Amino acid sequence: MDPHEHIQKIPEGGITSPRGxxxxxxxxxxxxxxxxxxxxxxxxxEKPAAAAGTFTQNLYRAAPVELCRERLKNPIQxxxxxxxxxxxxxxxxxxxxxxxxxxxxxxxxxxxxxxVLVASTGVIGERLPLDNIRSGIExxxxxxxxxxxxxxxxxxxxLTTDTxxxxxxxxxxxxxxxxxxxxxxxGSGMICPNMATMxxxxxxxxxxxxxxLQESLQKAVCHSFNLVTVDGDTSTNDMAVxxxxxxxxxxxxxxxxxxxxxxxxxxxxxxxLAYQIAADGEGVNKVISLQIKGAPNYExxxxxxxxVLNSLLVKTAIHGEDANWGRxxxxxxxSGVDFDPHKVDLYLGHIKVAGSxxxxxxxxxxxxxxxxxxxxxxxxxxxxxxxxxxxxxNDLSHDYVSINADYRS
Amino acid sequence: MDPHEHIQKIPEGGITSPRGxxxxxxxxxxxxxxxxxxxxxxxxxEKPAAAAGTFTQNLYRAAPVELCRERLKNPIQxxxxxxxxxxxxxxxxxxxxxxxxxxxxxxxxxxxxxxVLVASTGVIGERLPLDNIRSGIExxxxxxxxxxxxxxxxxxxxLTTDTxxxxxxxxxxxxxxxxxxxxxxxGSGMICPNMATMxxxxxxxxxxxxxxLQESLQKAVCHSFNLVTVDGDTSTNDMAVxxxxxxxxxxxxxxxxxxxxxxxxxxxxxxxLAYQIAADGEGVNKVISLQIKGAPNYExxxxxxxxVLNSLLVKTAIHGEDANWGRxxxxxxxSGVDFDPHKVDLYLGHIKVAGSxxxxxxxxxxxxxxxxxxxxxxxxxxxxxxxxxxxxxNDLSHDYVSINADYRS
Numbered sequence: 001m002d003p004h005e006h007i008q009k010i011p012e013g014g015i016t017s018p019r020g021x022x023x024x025x026x027x028x029x030x031x032x033x034x035x036x037x038x039x040x041x042x043x044x045x046e047k048p049a050a051a052a053g054t055f056t057q058n059l060y061r062a063a064p065v066e067l068c069r070e071r072l073k074n075p076i077q078x079x080x081x082x083x084x085x086x087x088x089x090x091x092x093x094x095x096x097x098x099x100x101x102x103x104x105x106x107x108x109x110x111x112x113x114x115x116v117l118v119a120s121t122g123v124i125g126e127r128l129p130l131d132n133i134r135s136g137i138e139x140x141x142x143x144x145x146x147x148x149x150x151x152x153x154x155x156x157x158x159l160t161t162d163t164x165x166x167x168x169x170x171x172x173x174x175x176x177x178x179x180x181x182x183x184x185x186x187g188s189g190m191i192c193p194n195m196a197t198m199x200x201x202x203x204x205x206x207x208x209x210x211x212x213l214q215e216s217l218q219k220a221v222c223h224s225f226n227l228v229t230v231d232g233d234t235s236t237n238d239m240a241v242x243x244x245x246x247x248x249x250x251x252x253x254x255x256x257x258x259x260x261x262x263x264x265x266x267x268x269x270x271x272x273l274a275y276q277i278a279a280d281g282e283g284v285n286k287v288i289s290l291q292i293k294g295a296p297n298y299e300x301x302x303x304x305x306x307x308v309l310n311s312l313l314v315k316t317a318i319h320g321e322d323a324n325w326g327r328x329x330x331x332x333x334x335s336g337v338d339f340d341p342h343k344v345d346l347y348l349g350h351i352k353v354a355g356s357x358x359x360x361x362x363x364x365x366x367x368x369x370x371x372x373x374x375x376x377x378x379x380x381x382x383x384x385x386x387x388x389x390x391x392x393x394n395d396l397s398h399d400y401v402s403i404n405a406d407y408r409s
Numbered sequence: 410m411d412p413h414e415h416i417q418k419i420p421e422g423g424i425t426s427p428r429g430x431x432x433x434x435x436x437x438x439x440x441x442x443x444x445x446x447x448x449x450x451x452x453x454x455e456k457p458a459a460a461a462g463t464f465t466q467n468l469y470r471a472a473p474v475e476l477c478r479e480r481l482k483n484p485i486q487x488x489x490x491x492x493x494x495x496x497x498x499x500x501x502x503x504x505x506x507x508x509x510x511x512x513x514x515x516x517x518x519x520x521x522x523x524x525v526l527v528a529s530t531g532v533i534g535e536r537l538p539l540d541n542i543r544s545g546i547e548x549x550x551x552x553x554x555x556x557x558x559x560x561x562x563x564x565x566x567x568l569t570t571d572t573x574x575x576x577x578x579x580x581x582x583x584x585x586x587x588x589x590x591x592x593x594x595x596g597s598g599m600i601c602p603n604m605a606t607m608x609x610x611x612x613x614x615x616x617x618x619x620x621x622l623q624e625s626l627q628k629a630v631c632h633s634f635n636l637v638t639v640d641g642d643t644s645t646n647d648m649a650v651x652x653x654x655x656x657x658x659x660x661x662x663x664x665x666x667x668x669x670x671x672x673x674x675x676x677x678x679x680x681x682l683a684y685q686i687a688a689d690g691e692g693v694n695k696v697i698s699l700q701i702k703g704a705p706n707y708e709x710x711x712x713x714x715x716x717v718l719n720s721l722l723v724k725t726a727i728h729g730e731d732a733n734w735g736r737x738x739x740x741x742x743x744s745g746v747d748f749d750p751h752k753v754d755l756y757l758g759h760i761k762v763a764g765s766x767x768x769x770x771x772x773x774x775x776x777x778x779x780x781x782x783x784x785x786x787x788x789x790x791x792x793x794x795x796x797x798x799x800x801x802x803n804d805l806s807h808d809y810v811s812i813n814a815d816y817r818s
Contacts, residue, residue: 059750060742060766089735091767124735125768236739312721316810326498326533330645333469341468357469358500359534398807401725 003261006172007268010180013169016151017182018205020046020247024143025153028136030084030122030129039084040136041157042105043201044144048075048115049245050207052214054221056238063087063094064118065237067102073210076243077115079201080105080137081158083186087120087128088236097128104134108141121186121199121237122160155184158199162186162280168272170265174258179206179248181265187228187277198225200240200273206262207246212254216263217242224270227302227391228278229309242266278392283399286318287375289392296385300337304380307335309393319395321371323364325353328378339382347379412670415581416677419589422578423560426591427614429455429656432559433552434566437545439493439531439538448493449545450566451514452610453553457484457524458654459616461623463630465647472496472503473527474646476511482619485652486524488610489514489546490567492595496529496537497645506537513543517550530595530608530646531569564593567608571595571689577681579674583667588615588657590674596637596686607634609649609682615671616655621663625672626651633679636711636800637687638718651675687801692808695727696784698801705794709746713789716744718802728804730780732773734762737787748791756788 016023022044030039051072055065064087080101087094098118106113120128140157144150155165169182183202202217221240244252252258279287290309295301308314311331317324325346333341346354349370353362370376425432431453439448460481464474473496489510496503511525518525529537549566553559564574578591592611611626630649661667688696699718704710717723720740726733734755742750755763758779762771779785 058739058742059748060738086735089738089763089767091765093767124733124739125763236735236742319810324533326495326645329469329498330467330533333467333645339468354498354534356500358498358502396810398810401728401805401807401810 003257003264006174006261007265008171010169010171012148013182014148014151014155014167015043015182015184015201015203016146016148017169017171018180018203018247020205020245021203022046022144022146023150023154024140024145025155025157026136026139026143028139029132030082038153038157039082040133040140041081041154042137042140042144043079043154043203044109045077045243045245047245047247048077049243050210050213051076051117051241051243052210052217053239053241054218056235058236060089060236062120062237064098064120065239066095067098068117068119068239068241071114071117074114076117077111078105078109079117079119079241081119081121081199082133082136083158083160084122085120085126085128086122086124086237089125090127093127097130100130101128101133104137105141108137117241119199119237119239121158124236151182151184158184158186160186164280166273166276166280168269170268172261172265174261177248177250179250179262180204181262181269183269183273185273185277187280198238198277200225200270202240202242202266202269204242204244204262205246205248206244206250206252208244208252209254212252212259213242213244216266220263220267220270222298223267223389224274227305227389228274229306229391229393275392278394281394283397283402284394285397286373286395287392288318288394289375289377289390291377291379291388291390292382293379293388294382294384295387295389296382297387298389300339301387301389302391303337304332304335305389305391307331309391312396315394315396318371318376319397321368323348323353323367323371325359328380329354332380339384343383345381345383347381349377412666412673415583415670416674417580419578419580421557422591423557423564423576424452424591424593424610424612425555425557425560426578426580427589427612427656429614429654430612431455431553431555432563433549433554434562434564435545435548435552437548438541439491447562447566448491449542449549450490450563451546451549451553452488452563452612453518454486454652454654456654456656457486458652459619459622460485460526460650460652461619461626462648462650463627465644467645469498469645471529471646473507473529474648475504476507477526477528477648477650480523480526483523485526486520487514487518488526488528488650490528490608491542491545492567492569493531494529494535494537495531495533495646498534499536502536506539509539510537510542513546514550517546526650528608528646528648530567533645560591560593567593567595569595573689575682575685575689577678579677581670581674583670586657586659588659588671589613590671590678592678592682594682594686596689607647607686609634609679611649611651611675611678613651613653613671614655614657615653615659615661617653617661618663621661621668622651622653625675629672629676629679631707632676632798633683636714636798637683638715638800638802684801687803690803692806692811693803694806695782695804696801697727697803698784698786698799700786700788700797700799701791702788702797703791703793704796704798705791706796707798709748710796710798711800712746713741713744714798714800716740718800721805724803724805727780727785728806730777732757732762732776732780734768737789738763741789748793752792754790754792758786
């Protein structure tokens with residue numbers, strides 16, 4: 001069978017699309033009150049769920065990240081997340097405050113304390129305002145439900161400088177059993193391809209071994225979040241977590257067709273969220289979709305994608321709709337990957353602009369409509385191997401500077 | 410003796426300050442004619458000089474870089490440099506055109522062809538306009554002289570998006586012999602600490618072995634140009650070259666006090682030029698002077714400096730005069746260097762803002778005047794070893810985006 005045939009996108013779907021998951025989002029005074037802001041979110045699984053996660057590799061890891069890593073092996077029933085304050089770089093208080101945030105949530109939901117995951121995102125170095133958090137937990141715990149709107153509210157409560165919520169969901173039926181994968185994420189600044197590097201929460205109503213879930217997530221993250229770059233900075237708080245609660249009644253066995261379909265659904269959700277993150281980078285006007293073909297291996301392809309998509313000169317050229325292909329080759333050249341520069345073919349859209357280390361003499365007017373689009377497709381064919389990846393970045397605009405120059409104000 | 414005592418800065422000095430060097434700069438139509446632009450420069454040594462150089466490590470190396478690497482071992486009499494066109498990524502034409510540019514210069518100056526070095530900087534991927542180059546060589550060859558103004562003209566002819574010429578010179582007398590080191594550079598975009606990464610030309614009227622000259626240059630570059638970052642991009646054309654023509658009559662022997670003084674002078678010239686490059690980065694409002702103390706070794710210190718100074722979030726925070734010290738720690742944390750985050754002390758100016766992985770609760774008002782300065786001093790004490798470096802970067806402003814969005818237009 002073609003596993004793709006069985007997979008259907010759920011319009012407007014998200015974390016509450018799979019059965020047995022409830023959500024809520026509320027405002028509790030951590031962020032500025034502008035009438036729209038929410039700053040606390042709760043995700044609740046009606047049954048204890050298997051959990052898997054990937055986390056930031058920054059040496060400065062926020063306290064909630066440490067707590068999640070410890071609790072991931074437990075059956076998980078809830079994830080409580082605040083935005084506006086990262087609870088990072090605050091010394092030992094950070095861990096105590098994360099514990100307290102989890103404890104309050106557990107008490108309110110009447111679930112074991114060690115079944116609650118805790119996450120924070122926002123300003124680094126300021127103590128978590130626990131009074132606000134407590135009142136926020138009251139609100140979200142009493143508003144929990146499984147509607148699409150509840151999922152959207154939770155999606156809003158985890159945002160920082162993002163301009164829109166990020167969500168995706170897919171459904172499939174294999175051997176007569178219908179199951180669903182849904183997700184939400186926040187992105188914006190500090191996104192770069194070194195795992196995590198943002199918050200993402202994924203739900204499924206399948207049941208499966210923790211090891212199978214962890215393996216599937218890691219692979220999906222490699223081909224989605226780890227291939228997004230907004231500004232090259234990896235934050236202290238990033239994580240992607242998936243919960244599998246078994247509410248569909250289906251127990252997924254490894255290496256079955258259902259497993260294959262599940263992995264594809266998980267990858268699709270992660271890629272949708274990754275694309276939405278790139279498109280909603282701070283001050284972004286254009287998404288760059290960079291395909292690397294003919295690479296010797298995944299690592300080399302990813303390193304080159306990272307160099308090109310992090311290059312300020314490439315980002316500003318795309319912003320200016322300038323076919324300055326030399327900057328793309330230059331970024332490849334200093335990436336640290338060893339390759340033969342004369343074998344590389346470079347395309348903007350379908351038009352070959354460089355090959356054999358020089359320009360093709362293409363007509364600039366043919367390329368202009370490609371550069372004027374909201375999504376600029378670039379293809380690098382290294383002609384050096386079988387590996388192929390798709391990565392996403394974006395242009396660098398004046399607004400990026402404005403947003404980040406006074407983030408704390 | 411204290412070698413520093415013997416060293417005097419020459420106000421307004423540059424490449425023509427040492428004896429036996431002449432220079433010129435002219436306009437030959439490669440760049441736009443705005444009445445001020447120059448786009449070709451010539452440096453001439455009256456006697457054949459020993460030469461040393463360090464070059465870009467980008468896999469895409471421009472043709473003139475290849476030519477210089479080949480000729481460096483020869484006695485050198487001239488360096489011809491154009492701006493506005495990088496003669497990079499143009500296939501085998503590039504090498505032929507660089508050869509021709511050197512040949513014309515040699516003919517005009519009546520010196521051996523292989524005693525001429527050639528350099529180019531500017532747009533990548535367009536063929537060098539040889540007719541303009543030829544007429545430019547006529548002009549600069551007939552205007553050569555050893556005045557300060559001639560040095561300034563040459564300094565202007567190598568600029569691209571720089572707003573000011575960059576120059577420095579020091580003089581010293583050791584054992585009754587007076588000798589001088591002078592230099593000029595261009596910087597702006599594409600500056601990052603991985604050697605070369607800009608054009609720099611240094612002259613001295615000492616005489617010495619090529620090996621001693623090469624060793625001294627490499628060490629000086631490690632502690633100057635390799636510690637500057639503007640945008641993290643390493644270009645195809647970067648080089649630092651030093652010529653020693655012996656016009657002072659002094660032959661420098663290795664490991665003597667004169668050698669020590671010479672090295673310090675060379676380092677001072679390189680550091681002055683590096684600082685001027687950081688201060689004149691594209692759209693720069695502020696220079697960040699980053700001191701890393703207590704590092705285990707040079708490489709770790711440099712890697713951390715690079716991560717911090719390349720971080721868009723740090724650069725925009727400094728632009729916004731925002732004491733967001735968490736971003737500095739976060740950049741250290743993802744730099745790839747393995748260190749104990751709890752040992753690190755972080756200072757803005759003389760005020761300790763973080764230690765033991767958390768904020769010190771400093772008074773924001775005390776820090777504001779430091780952030781409002783044109784030069785923002787940051788000190789990271791890793792408390793983990795004896796190494797100390799000083800690195801330079803700058804803020805990221807709206808103008809950076811404007812300058813780079815349509816560089817080719």
